[in-house]
Amino acid sequence: MKDTYLSLVNGPLKQVAKTLGLPQPVELNRFGSTPASYENKPVLVLGTGPGAQGLADQLLENGLEVRRNAQTGEKLRAVIAVLDDAQSLADLSPVVLEIGAALRSLAACGRVITISTAPDAQIQTPEQAATAQGITGFTRSVAHEMRAGATANGILLDGVDLTAPSVNAALWFLLSGKSAYVSGQFLTVSSDAGQRLSLDEFMSTGAAGPLAGRTAVVTGAARGIGAAIAENLARDGAYVIGVDMPQAGQALAQVMNRIGGKSLQLDITAADAPDKITEALGAPVDILVHNAGITRDKMLANMDAAKWDSVIAVNIAAQTMINARLSEKGLFADGAQVVSLTSTSGIAGNRGQTNYATSKAGVIGLTAASAEDFAARGGAINAVAPGFIETDMTAKMPTLTRQVARRLSSLQQGGQPVDVAEAICFLASSGARGINGQTLRVCGQNMVGA
Amino acid sequence: MSAPNNRAVILGGNRIPFARSNKQYSKATNLDMLTSAIDGLVARFGLAGENIGEVAGGAVLKHSKDFNLTREAVLGSALAPTTPAFDLGQACATGLEAVVSLNNKINAGQIESGIASGVDSTSDAPIVINDSMREILLELTRAKTMMQKAKIASQIRPAYLAPQAPSTGEPRTGLSMGEHQAITTAAWGISRQAQDELAVASHKNLAAAWESGFFDDLTTPYLGVSRDTNMRADSTVESLAKLNPVFGRKLATEATMTAGNSTPLTDGASSVLLGSEDWAAEHGFTPLARLVDAEAAAVDFVDGDEGLLMAPAYAVPRLLARNGLTFDDFDVFEIHEAFASTVLSHLAAWESEEFCKDKVGLDAALGTIDRDKLNPLGSSLAAGHPFAATGGRIIASTAKHLKTTGKKRSLVSICAAGGQGLTAIVEAA
Numbered sequence: 001m002k003d004t005y006l007s008l009v010n011g012p013l014k015q016v017a018k019t020l021g022l023p024q025p026v027e028l029n030r031f032g033s034t035p036a037s038y039e040n041k042p043v044l045v046l047g048t049g050p051g052a053q054g055l056a057d058q059l060l061e062n063g064l065e066v067r068r069n070a071q072t073g074e075k076l077r078a079v080i081a082v083l084d085d086a087q088s089l090a091d092l093s094p095v096v097l098e099i100g101a102a103l104r105s106l107a108a109c110g111r112v113i114t115i116s117t118a119p120d121a122q123i124q125t126p127e128q129a130a131t132a133q134g135i136t137g138f139t140r141s142v143a144h145e146m147r148a149g150a151t152a153n154g155i156l157l158d159g160v161d162l163t164a165p166s167v168n169a170a171l172w173f174l175l176s177g178k179s180a181y182v183s184g185q186f187l188t189v190s191s192d193a194g195q196r197l198s199l200d201e202f203m204s205t206g207a208a209g210p211l212a213g214r215t216a217v218v219t220g221a222a223r224g225i226g227a228a229i230a231e232n233l234a235r236d237g238a239y240v241i242g243v244d245m246p247q248a249g250q251a252l253a254q255v256m257n258r259i260g261g262k263s264l265q266l267d268i269t270a271a272d273a274p275d276k277i278t279e280a281l282g283a284p285v286d287i288l289v290h291n292a293g294i295t296r297d298k299m300l301a302n303m304d305a306a307k308w309d310s311v312i313a314v315n316i317a318a319q320t321m322i323n324a325r326l327s328e329k330g331l332f333a334d335g336a337q338v339v340s341l342t343s344t345s346g347i348a349g350n351r352g353q354t355n356y357a358t359s360k361a362g363v364i365g366l367t368a369a370s371a372e373d374f375a376a377r378g379g380a381i382n383a384v385a386p387g388f389i390e391t392d393m394t395a396k397m398p399t400l401t402r403q404v405a406r407r408l409s410s411l412q413q414g415g416q417p418v419d420v421a422e423a424i425c426f427l428a429s430s431g432a433r434g435i436n437g438q439t440l441r442v443c444g445q446n447m448v449g450a
Numbered sequence: 451m452s453a454p455n456n457r458a459v460i461l462g463g464n465r466i467p468f469a470r471s472n473k474q475y476s477k478a479t480n481l482d483m484l485t486s487a488i489d490g491l492v493a494r495f496g497l498a499g500e501n502i503g504e505v506a507g508g509a510v511l512k513h514s515k516d517f518n519l520t521r522e523a524v525l526g527s528a529l530a531p532t533t534p535a536f537d538l539g540q541a542c543a544t545g546l547e548a549v550v551s552l553n554n555k556i557n558a559g560q561i562e563s564g565i566a567s568g569v570d571s572t573s574d575a576p577i578v579i580n581d582s583m584r585e586i587l588l589e590l591t592r593a594k595t596m597m598q599k600a601k602i603a604s605q606i607r608p609a610y611l612a613p614q615a616p617s618t619g620e621p622r623t624g625l626s627m628g629e630h631q632a633i634t635t636a637a638w639g640i641s642r643q644a645q646d647e648l649a650v651a652s653h654k655n656l657a658a659a660w661e662s663g664f665f666d667d668l669t670t671p672y673l674g675v676s677r678d679t680n681m682r683a684d685s686t687v688e689s690l691a692k693l694n695p696v697f698g699r700k701l702a703t704e705a706t707m708t709a710g711n712s713t714p715l716t717d718g719a720s721s722v723l724l725g726s727e728d729w730a731a732e733h734g735f736t737p738l739a740r741l742v743d744a745e746a747a748a749v750d751f752v753d754g755d756e757g758l759l760m761a762p763a764y765a766v767p768r769l770l771a772r773n774g775l776t777f778d779d780f781d782v783f784e785i786h787e788a789f790a791s792t793v794l795s796h797l798a799a800w801e802s803e804e805f806c807k808d809k810v811g812l813d814a815a816l817g818t819i820d821r822d823k824l825n826p827l828g829s830s831l832a833a834g835h836p837f838a839a840t841g842g843r844i845i846a847s848t849a850k851h852l853k854t855t856g857k858k859r860s861l862v863s864i865c866a867a868g869g870q871g872l873t874a875i876v877e878a879a
Binding site: 239241246247248249250252253254256257258259260261262263264265266267270282 | 486489490492493494495496498499527528663665666667669670671672673676734
């Protein structure tokens with residue numbers, strides 16, 4: 001759905017909005033709509049340790065303009081703060097102030113990325129843990145202060161160093177327009193698994209794309225976010241099998257014919273769904289995206305069994321059953337990656353959505369608990385939690401509620417289905433296998449469930 | 451000839467759910483529906499952008515502008531625009547004839563793959579101006595001066611403006627198909643009760659198949675319709691008994707044919723994917739079945755004494771004889787239900803020693819068909835009958851049925867206007 005306010009404040013009402021201090025969302029730079037003038041701007045790498053220099057060298061090798069010191073009058077594409085060697089809060093002070101000083105040079109839709117050690121109460125000293133945790137609070141707050149489409153996110157190193165392949169992939173994702181609607185979030189890299197992708201490889205499409213040669217199954221692929229996921233997977237080179245309810249078959253066929261994929265009409269809650277999926281595939285599953293989901297909103301006092309049970313069945317029980325069945329029958333390929341759709345409702349809860357929030361929180365738990373099983377196969381399982389995304393579903397919201405919901409994020413706008421799809425394609429890529437059991441929010445740092 | 455191990459196989463199908471005419475699909479054209487049926491098939495098998503050997507199809511009620519209907523559907527579909535197509539027609543047997551034709555082309559090694567299709571709409575039927583008006587309009591185009599034109603135009607009379615509505619009437623007898631069948635029904639003494647029972651079985655079997663998800667990979671919804679709209683799962687012999695007869699009311703015998711035991715006019719489209727065994731293997735498709743043989747027949751219903759829809763009664767014995775088979779060799783009988791009494795007349799004929807000896811030239815009656823094996827997935831009484839789309843519906847359904855049940859052989863029979871019939875043997879692959 002068109003965000004009229006966004007168009008107005010970037011057009012005739014620009015001055016009015018500025019004068020009145022109204023929200024001023026900007027059109028985000030996305031994959032394919034990011035101008036070269038933006039991509040040619042330099043990246044400022046801050047940090048005093050060897051990690052920072054190593055990272056700067058890596059960026060240079062990948063063809064980026066790199067600065068180690070801010071230069072006056074020069075607009076920056078991104079500021080990357082490498083804080084992996086921070087042992088105490090005192091270590092932070094010089095770097096954060098340098099970041100602060102550079103913010104005014106940040107281009108529209110610019111990026112702040114912190115790279116630090118993941119907080120771990122088990123192995124870190126209290127001071128180390130305070131520092132690690134402190135950085136997350138810092139990054140989230142910077143994200144709140146970002147303007148003009150800029151974002152701030154972090155990469156957390158959990159037992160790996162900066163050279164882990166997934167640190168690269170995470171960096172490419174966060175630097176690029178693929179993460180346009182991700183802000184205030186952390187990507188935890190917990191193993192050296194995965195292939196090292198160059199920035200060019202990560203940003204390529206089709207037969208050269210990061211998903212080339214892999215087969216992806218997407219449930220709920222007929223419309224909305226699911227259709228966007230299917231299209232993006234195909235763009236990145238995957239062969240896509242789209243699954244949806246038989247009733248959605250016409251739309252599903254159109255999507256699949258557009259991307260040269262295959263449509264499979266079935267009810268994912270049926271006991272034979274996993275068998276039918278693998279039969280249609282004719283091979284073990286490389287990528288599985290559990291996107292299918294329904295809402296049957298009702299206040300708990302008015303909830304009936306049909307509304308509760310159907311939401312649980314589609315949104316979580318089907319995922320659990322399909323994962324278990326494919327795993328048990330050895331139908332996940334080596335390196336298989338699963339990405340599940342959860343929701344910010346699953347994190348924060350939502351009035352009238354006890355059933356939905358239960359199912360979506362369940363997905364987060366399922367994902368975390370399945371990580372080991374997938375890691376054993378050299379793969380990974382992760383979840384993506386969309387916030388307010390412009391879909392047919394949100395278009396049905398009352399106008400005022402929708403307007404408020406859009407502005408309630410740091411980016412002051414709703415996300416697009418493609419923003420969710422980008423996160424999923426990133427987490428489905430071979431470069432991201434070192435990220436496992438995590439839930440990534442794609443919500444523009446929505447205040448809800450923050 | 452293609453190598454013996456590279457014969458044609460039936461790989462699957464797709465149809466849009468059938469809808470009663472002038473309802474959900476009333477604004478859809480034959481081209482729209484056929485394109486959608488093909489697109490659903492293309493999506494199911496991941497054939498977007500692919501070249502198919504040939505696409506065959508047709509419609510019984512066809513606009514003259516649709517002279518290249520199937521090719522136009524291909525151009526509008528996700529198939530490669532370099533896929534050739536041809537139109538064909540054999541009235542209600544058009545869809546089956548398309549399957550037979552492409553099957554033979556694959557077996558002859560002329561093509562590696564084919565899509566057999568068919569479509570019909572009685573909602574968007576061509577309306578034809580009557581012959582008097584047509585002659586005047588043609589004269590007008592030949593006139594040279596204004597005076598000549600004015601003179602010709604002055605001959606137009608209000609009555610000439612009445613269009614000729616499409617009908618299922620036979621051009622040579624002026625009788626509708628229902629009235630023809632009513633004569634046959636009376637001749638074979640088919641009871642109202644038997645007709646209604648067959649209709650109920652058709653609805654129940656079709657509903658059970660839908661309920662079990664059997665059609666999930668044989669249909670793709672269209673314009674919000676996801677199941678055949680004519681289907682009445684709750685129909686009973688009692689409820690059907692309440693309907694008034696609509697055909698045969700002028701005959702001396704009791705009129706037995708009602709709207710409940712006759713197929714309604716229906717809109718819909720179907721398609722069937724065929725390929726050589728090698729082509730199927732290259733694409734990773736599992737063959738469902740193969741069309742082993744087919745036989746057409748025609749009867750003289752104009753000057754002779756045979757019923758309009760009785761041709762299958764002649765085709766089947768010839769088909770069985772050529773293949774050395776009897777009814778006992780079949781697990782499934784798919785007999786198109788133009789009217790319940792059509793099917794029952796065929797069954798009665800095959801059970802009749804007199805018919806089989808005198809008319810077909812057999813030594814004895816052909817035999818009895820076990821009713822449990824008859825139209826196990828329902829047929830046209832329940833699903834409806836968009837003329838040229840029925841063959842594709844039956845072939846794809848019975849092919850999948852054989853594959854999923856492990857049954858071996860199915861007999862397919864479709865009667866058609868003009869006193870024709872087309873029958874085929876389908877065997878599990």
